[in-house]
Amino acid sequence: MTEGSPSRRHPLVRLAARIPVTLVLVGVVLACGVVSRGLWHPLSASPLWDQVAYGLPAIAEGRWWTPVTGTFFSDPPWLYVVVISGFAGVAYLEYHRGSRVALGWFTAGQLVGVLCMLGFVALISQLSWPWAVAMAHSLDVGPSGGTMACIAASATAMSSPWRERVWFTVLGACAVLLLFWGTPADIVHAFAVLLVLAVQRPLPARRSTMRERRLLGFLAALAIATAQVLVFLSPTRGPFGSSAAGSAPLVNLVVDVLVIVLIARGLRRGRRWAWLVAVVLAAVNIAWAAVVAVGLQIPSLPEDLFGGDPTPTLGEAGLWAIFLGYLVWARAAFRAARRGTIGSSPAPTAADAAALLKAHGGGTLSWMTTWKHMSYLRTESGIVAYQRHAGVAIALSDPLGPPEGRAQSVTEFIAASERDGLVPCLFSAGEQTRRAVPSTWRSLVVADDTIVDLPGLNFRGNTWKPVRTSLNRAAREGMTFRLTRLVDEPWGVQAQVRVISQSWVGGKELPEMGFTLGTLEEARDPEVRLALAVSPQGDVDGFLSWLPIYGADGRVDGWTLDLMRRREHGFVPVMEYLIGSSALQFAAEGARIMSLSGAPLTHQYPPDAGVIAALSERLAETLEPVYGFRSLHRFKEKFHPRSETLYLLFREGSDLPRIGAGLVRAFLPDASLRQFADAGLELVRRDGG
Incomplete structure (x- = not known):
């Protein structure tokens, strides 16, 4: 690679090579400001003013060159800051559309703006209108007609919706300046922008x-x-x-x-x-x-x-x-x-969602869509489960129904949310749903779903030694594994399960999380299975809850881990024992997969992930002492799962603050401000220790 190759140049040098017209125009304006001393003295007080400024008096006296010469001066001196800043629009247009386009729009905007201003002022000066009379006797200088035209034209190089927003800002600024200040420059701006508007016709239609x-x-x-x-x-x-x-x-x-x-x-x-x-x-x-x-x-x-x-x-x-x-x-x-729900009434129910899952199957998180606090939108081909918080409609997982109707369900959910003034987003959605959203949408990785393939699973070999050791130790110590349903267990077992769960929750500064993390109430569902580890004395040392994963044939194809609770001072490797025993029994029953679910904020980002990785790392460090997401992810690695990425899908970056507030309320609907503050103090305390 040669010394002068483009990739070896300094970034500023590469930038300068892309915007030569802008740099030349700025240089000419500054040079004229130095020669005329207009950079530090008002040009209007100089004899040069009458020779370079444009206006009806100049044209009447035969100074036909002033529309060109007036372009490269400014008055008063402080206005040079604004004038030079305006060339940022020229630079943007030149960088994205090329030097010829930028120079063309600058020249056309400046000359057409000035000439149309002269014609307009000459026309209205025939009226007995004080403002028109004042304009007819005014002179002005400046390149703002050309820079304003470039700013307007540069909007077309932007993607929607920023194109429309920039145009709205430009038109609004022109209207305010013309209505309340109405200087010759403001008239020039208006005609320059109208020229671009007439040629490019960029404003949105229906x-x-x-x-x-x-x-x-x-x-x-x-x-x-x-x-x-x-x-x-x-x-x-x-x-x-x-x-x-x-x-x-x-x-x-x-x-x-x-x-x-x-x-x-x-x-x-x-x-x-x-x-x-x-x-x-x-x-x-x-x-x-x-x-x-x-x-x-x-x-x-x-x-x-x-x-x-x-x-x-x-x-x-x-x-x-x-x-x-x-x-x-x-x-x-x-x-x-x-209103509380989006879409037409009556809205679907959790039973409708469950029936659709059993008919067409679903993903590893789909059973969570049947939990309490969920709302439902019926679409042409299925159902979308969502929660509504902080002005955001947060759809959970993938739309329910046949896979071929997923894109239609996503489209209807977005339309229904926006119709009710809500920000739509999809949380913990899979790759197929990511491909179904509009092409302008963005995605953010929120977790990696950890999946264990069950066919042929036997825990043999060195890689499975920790799991095999826990199973052997449990056998030596007389531990008993039972895969059951919470509602089928006697009162004594249910009471122990409840005490273990309450003890776990009581150790947190924040209450139990919801949304994609269940509680004992969800575990009481007859469709949910409970894995128990019982000591020789009859004590429950730990338990897991497993959510069904339905396949397309209406049969249970696998199970997703939800609750993980253990008794303090009980059997130490109880979680390895419970997960390993559950996996063996699920495999024996013919299940295809076992999902250990996704731990939020634990995704391994590539080196070039930039701000997304930095934000995730910071949040993970903050929440780790409270919920232990990273330690949980490391624990699941013992079972050598494969990963499937789960995404947050959203329209654009400006929606993220509201989506963040909505997710906080979705995950912690019962947390008070005091609890948030106490958790924050605990984080500071641990960090400082």
Whole structure:
């Protein structure tokens, strides 16, 4: 490999090689700033201003070159920071689309924006409109028309939904600047963006998702609130007149912003009530602006009749009108009502889920979908089991039903969740389900399912010595293994099992986890088998619970480990003994697999996993003293299982904070804030010791 090969260059050198046009343009702007001294002195106070600035006066006096020369200057000096920052959009476009495209859009956006601004100002200057007259006598400089066009064009290089979100931000910024400040540069920005909009037509049509329509409604509401705050804090000189900072009553601003934020949260979740309130509020603001506009034409009315400076009200009416139009256009996205389940009623039951499992089979975790606190969505081809927490619909494992209908079930679950304003995700899903979600979805490994193949299992050889030793020791000490059902055992055995479990739970700072980790209540299911280790004295030294894994033929194809509990000071290798004895009996019965289930946060990531691996490692270190996930995973390795990856499937990274909150509530529905705090103190105490 040669010294100058691209892969040996410094990253900054490789970046510079990808954006030469951007670097040249920035260099020219800075050079002009140095030559004109505009970097430290206002250019408008220099004789050079009249020679390079563009505007109607310059064209009227024959300075036809100013639309080009004005591109490479800025005024006042502090604005150079904003101007140079704007070239980031040019750099992004050039990096992803090439130098020719970036230069083309910069040139077209700048020249078309400036020329259209001149024509527009010349047209409106014929009216007796103070703002139009002021624009007709104004000069300006700056390359922001070209940089704004590149920012807009660069959105098309982004994947959906970021493409639509960037476009919304660009259009919103242009609207606010034009309505409240209305400088020549703001007019140039508007025409430059309209040029890109007309050529590329990037805005979403009816094919945009319900979620995106709700998100845009949410962002639009927050944009109006932000605009009101900015207008209150700074003076304006827009098309509707001028206003001083703080000219409107503060109490009105606070109330308006609080109401808008409340509505925005409802719009984000697609609530019908939020849409109705937003429509009414927009209509009221537009109507009030119309009243103010008429009142200002009546000289006999007192100036303070409208409660402060009325100028911002007229500009805000323009934003409310755009917002109202959007709400009417996207009204179908805001029909979610508050209710406990998604989908049509009546909802399926746990019995329906169990019947579907027995008819078509399921995965190693599928029986958990029949547990309490689960809700169900009936799809065209099956059932999706889920829990609803913190605004998130968390589907557990894979959809139930025939494998060929899995993709349809996933699609219907996503649509039903989004229709009710919930964030959809699938937890502990397998590889087939990962392939069934939309291609834009992301996945995160949450566990490795540990599976022991039972045919031919005999525990012979050195690799099985620890398991074989526990079985031999149990035989010498008179331990008895019994595979039974908890509901079939006498009261005395059930009482011992209950005491062992309560003792285990009592040693934790947090209560028993749920969702994918069962309790004795789930173990009482007649379909669940209980493995008991009984001492010669009749004491239960430990127990396991096994969940059925149904095959496609309706027969039990294997068993999944759920509860693992042992009596303190009992038979030491009781867990190895119980699992080994269970495996031998399951194999004798003709079962195909035995799943030791997945220990969360124990996945072995590749070296290039990056932030995902780092996050998992940190969480594992934090929770290990409380729940021992890693030590449990190491224990299961004694049985030499093969691994099948389990995933968390979600739309995008911005959903993860809400999904995380939902999973915490799913796993620890009964934990209090005090218990979380106590567990945290215990972690600190152990770490410091």
